[in-house]
Amino acid sequence: MDERSIGAETKAIDRLIHAFIGYGTGGNSPAAIVQAYFDWASHLVMVPGKQMELQKNLFRNLSRFAVYSGRVMRNENPEPPMTPLPQDYRFKNEAWQRFPFNLLHQSFLMQEQWWHYATTGVPGVAKRNEEMVSFGARQILDMFSPSNFPLTNPEVLAKTMKTGGRNFIDGFKNWSQDLQRQINKEPPAGSEKYQVGKNLAVTPGKVIFRNHLIELIQYTPTTEKVQKEPLLIVPAWIMKYYILDLSEQNSMVKYLVDQGHTVFMISWLNPTSQDRNLSMDDYRKHGVMAAIDAVSHIVPDTPIHTAGYCLGGTILSIAAATMARDNDNRIASVTLFAAQTDFTEAGELMLFINESQLTFLEDLMWEQGYLDSEQMAGAFMMLRSKDLLYSRIVHEYMMGERNGMNDLMSWNADTTRMPYRMHSQYLRSLFLNNDLAEGRFEVGANPIFLRDIRVPIFAVGASKDHVAPWQSVFKIRRLTSAPEVTFLLTSGGHNAGIISEPGHARRSYMVNTRKRGDKYVGPDAWLEVAEKHEGSWWPHWHEWLRNHSSGETTAPAMGNVEAGYHEICDAPGTYILQK
Known part of the structure; x- marks a missing residue:
């Protein structure tokens, strides 16, 4: 046996060991955790000034x-001497202000504050290690x-x-039902009310193209005239596209079609272990570029408005920069929904991204061939354990009350793999x-540059x-040479902020456009100059698209049989149904 074979065998053993450990740690590297805590503890013992500060804080509290x-x-x-953070709703009820619960929650808040001081501001600790230790302390305290x-x-x-204790009986029923569904890999209780193709993703359209990676949907027009420039939407493959086509009243797709836009949507394959070798460039070529080719044949000689959501926006940015480098001028504009192009401030997800963590995660994915949806869900749950885990335990298992399922929650449970x-x-x-x-990102052995993108951008x-x-999303304003970059900040989170249909209560947004030659302002200064509006941001985006279009025309035909784009099946297609 030669040295190469021996090396391959030993590497396979290492990967199997890492994968085995990774199953128990959720893909987290024990070495990275130990390293972070050692960095923090070893520096803390060498700073008597910080220790004195912590003692003073303790005695003061x-x-x-x-x-x-x-x-x-x-x-x-x-x-009360301590006030919970604005996003902490655990102690909002008036009952927490009565004895002895006021003392209990005040004592807990003081411990939170002390551990925050203890895990931050220790001289010499690497920033990421500090963030990891502080995050871990919050997780333990929240528990x-x-x-x-x-x-x-x-x-x-x-x-x-x-209720005379009935709440615990109901809570046990809820827990046992959830456990049984989890074991049987069934969706959460209440999801049966929402079914794709029946009351979700029901905007009429046709799948007019399919390859191994995508189905491309062209939606049926509802207006006599449409904008000349079609709109191609690239959703993230970490989610199923129908978050943008939920129920009739909050479907972005339906809203856009009703406003006179010709809308195309990518529906991604839900990969299995057989798709383990699909690459980023496959997603660009056989995903975004294959869709642009199809739209270009169906609506010829017309530039295309493009929009990307989350990872879909990132791969769209890569495709747009590559097209700009190659003098491909088929894109009219780029819209990015909650999509990052600079990852230096990507939030607490960065806690799980370093060399040690990636080695473990890669070996776990190598053994499976993909990243499982439950592993992704676990990471996101850790980021918001108060809201996604403990509040649910209290509400559903102790109070015995079921949260009503809605379309967005049902979509969130319909997970995918990578x-x-x-x-x-x-x-x-x-990320790393x-x-x-x-x-430094290369496409076709040559690097691409976001500054080569010279079409209007709406982020x-x-x-x-x-x-x-x-x-982090805001950074696109300084990374491109676009003639204008409009940045809009909407209220809400990663999903609920984007699905912000007209009429949605308590919605607002801020917006400002930076044109070429304008001085750059950072995000904090931007908040001072941006225009503030109440309501949904969708109409603002629709007007932006219309203002960057060249007028109206008759709606194009569905597909183009001569070019090989024929009606394959009705929307929402088949890939969206893959489990």
């Missing part, structure tokens, strides 16, 4: 708590919040008294190395986005 407790015992109704235990949660106790090779390239090249923003960020923080 103990003193404040003692004074507060004494006034509570005397029924003076004092002002032991008084809101998570029946005897220390006044809302649960009140419910128990009111092939090994593509996801590894994506994480390494974009930031190659796209820094001009949308969401103010509460934990997946693609709006400050």
Whole structure:
């Protein structure tokens, strides 16, 4: 046996061991976690000044708590010394202001504050290690919040008294039902009310092209005249496209068609282990470029408006930069929904992206051939454990109340996978190395540059986005040479901020356009100059598209049989139904 064979065998053993460990850690590297905590602890013991500061903070909090407790015992109704963060809803109920629960939650908030001071601002600790340790401390503290235990949660106790304990019986039923569905790999309770093709993704259209990676849908026009320039939407392959075509009242696709746009939508394959070698360039060539070729044949001699959501926006940016480099002028504009092109500030997801973490995750994907949807869901749940995990445990299993399922929640449970090779390239090249923003990302053995994109850009960020923080999305304003870049900040999160149909209550947005030659302003300064509007941002985008179009025309035919684009089946197609 030669040395190459021996090396391959030992590498396979290492990968299997990593994969085995990864199953138990959710793809997280124990080495990365140990390294982060050692970095923090070893520097903390060498800074007596920081230790004195922590001691002072501890004694100050103990003193404040003692004074507060004494006034509570005397029924003076004092002002609480600690206030929860605006996004922390655990202690909003008035019952938490009554004894002894006011003391419990104030004590917990003081511990949160102290551990925040303890895990941040330690001189010498690497920034990522500091963030990882601080994140871990929050996770542990959240686990032991008084809101998570029946005897220390006044809302649960009140419910128990009111129902005579029936809430725990109902909660056990909810838990056992959820457990059974999870074991059987069934969707959450209530999802059966929403079915793709029946009351989800029902905007009329035809699949007019299919290859191994995508189905391309052309939607049926509903107006006598349409804008001359068609619109191609590239959704993320981490999600199923019908988030943009949910129910009739909140379908972005239906809204655009009703406003006179000819809309095309990519529906991605849900890959299996057989698709493990699909690459980022496959997604560009056989996804975005194959769709652009099809639209160009159906609506010939007309530039195409393009829009990309999340990862779909990233791959669209790559395709647009490549087309610009190759003097391909078929794109009229680029719209990015919560899509990052610079990943230096990609939020808390970056905690899971370093060399050690990627090695573990890659070996886990290598063994499976893909990244499983449950592993992705676990990472996102960790980022928002208060909202996505513990609040659900309290509400559904202790209070015995079921959250009503809606179309967006049903879509969120309809998960997808990501092939090994593509996801590894994506994480390494974009997240870890930031190659796209820094001009090192290669297509066809030559680098591409976002500054080569010279068509108008419309970028949308969401103010509460934990997946693609709006400050990160905002960076497209300084990465291109576009004649204008309009940035719009909408209220809501990564999904709910984008699905913000007209009439949706409590929606607002801010918007500002930077034209070529204007001075660049950072995100904080942008907030001061942007125009503020109430309501949905969709009409603003529709007007932007119309203003960057060249007038109206008769709607094009469905497909182009002579060019090989014929009606294959009705929308929503077949790829969307893959499990």
